[in-house]
Amino acid sequence: MSRWNELTKGIIKENPIFFIMLGLCPTLAVSTKVIYGIGMGIAATFVLIGSNIFISLIRNFIPDKIRIPCYIVVIATFVTIVDYILNAYVQPLHKALGIYIPLIVVNCIILGRAEAYAGQNTVLNSILDAIGMGIGFTLAITLIALIREILGSGTITLQMLGYGWVWEVPVKPMTIMVLPPGALLTIGILMGIINHFKQKEK
């Protein structure tokens, strides 16, 4: 039961974007197309799982005073792997995400999970935590990207490297929704709605 809880808590109850409000930088920046949101989510999830496993494994050897630099080194290793893999096999996505791939190193979700969870918990729990948080992040960023793409471009893009589809939505595209103000507006209103229902529950 508790294992299951470790896995699912990141998806809704402790969703990194809507409830802990971490990792907003890539969320706001790359959520202009659904496929970019999914790509960013998968990249971050990979890094999250890898770094959670490693940090959990070496948690007893890391001196407390320099733990943050140690975490950063581990995370940066996995980010470099993701960066090179994307550049080699999924170049359009690599181009679209741009600087936000290297910036996963300082993504607060990953650093936050390392500091708050993997540094104190067993490997198995850390993996479950990472998967849950990764799914939560991916779902949130995809939801924001879906709203922004429909309103801002009038399409739903699920296409990469020639595979997949692009749907046209009969909406007059509002350019502002794919610009930064649209991102802030979308995430603000979504957070407001979620908080409204959360308060009702109590």
Place this chain on the structure above:
Amino acid sequence: MLKTSISPHIHSPQNIEYAMRNVLIAMVPALLASVYFFGVRALWLEIISILTAILAETLMQLLLRKPVTVSDGSAAITGLLVAFNMPPNIPFYVPVVATALGIIVVKQLFGGLGHNIFNPALVGRVFVMFAWLPEMTTWNVPLHPDWIRHFNLFHINLDSITSATPLAVNKLQGMSALVSQFGSKTQLYLQSFLGNTGGCIGETSELAILIGAFYLFSRKVIWPTVPFVYIITVAVLTALMGQDPLFHILSGGLFLGAFFMATDYVTTPMTLSGSLVYAVGLGLLTVILRLKSGLPEGVSFSILLMNGLTPLIDKLIRVRTYGKQSKRGRDHE
């Protein structure tokens, strides 16, 4: 934050309904001018915007389980202001989206009348400006509805059909092109003042706006400080920059913005010295945006930016309590 001064107080008959009703009356001349110069379509734009505003306000207040205060008229003013800021040929969904966004997000989600940081009508306008830039900057004006030929009160030259706003022509082709388009400088000033130029439907007629504004001054609904300091700042700065100051104050949305949007109670500083800072800031930003940015006009953006600075102005410039000593006129609490 609001400080009441030391007693005695004078009771004033003013309340929200009084102020809003008077503002609505003061907007009637500009409304008539918009219909006179741009035809019945302008009236439709205004009616649709007002209905959207009233509907959005009612729905939001019902949804948030708040008392429905739509009868105070503030929503109708927001709707009418949005319509005034629309080009004549705009598709009808644009003012609807702008008004709905202004009322729902900027006004009601921030807590309703009195709690909004920004002017709802202006946020709506700026949002649709960046959402549908081509529609919002197309000025193919059907400038003269037929009845102007029958009721040509001001002996308007019916051949001068403009395709761009005077500010845009001035920016792209220079002042001389503009003067030759209108015939002479006097004609340019006169037509700009009357409202016979391209532009948003409610902003072109400075005469109509002034009539409404003086009605508001006489009713003591708004104070003349901010609008006049704002307009004078624009005149002085444009003159310093080597532009024609009279042309700049008679063009674009300056009068509409200065009298009807920069005087909003909620989003402007509360003290006199604060309003002076606010008004000079408005003038400075407007001139910078008009002359140095990529867009021909900057009144909406200036007012929104200064709205954002208003809490800071109110924090730094406070009323000194009578008899209380403080360093450099400021009291630190």
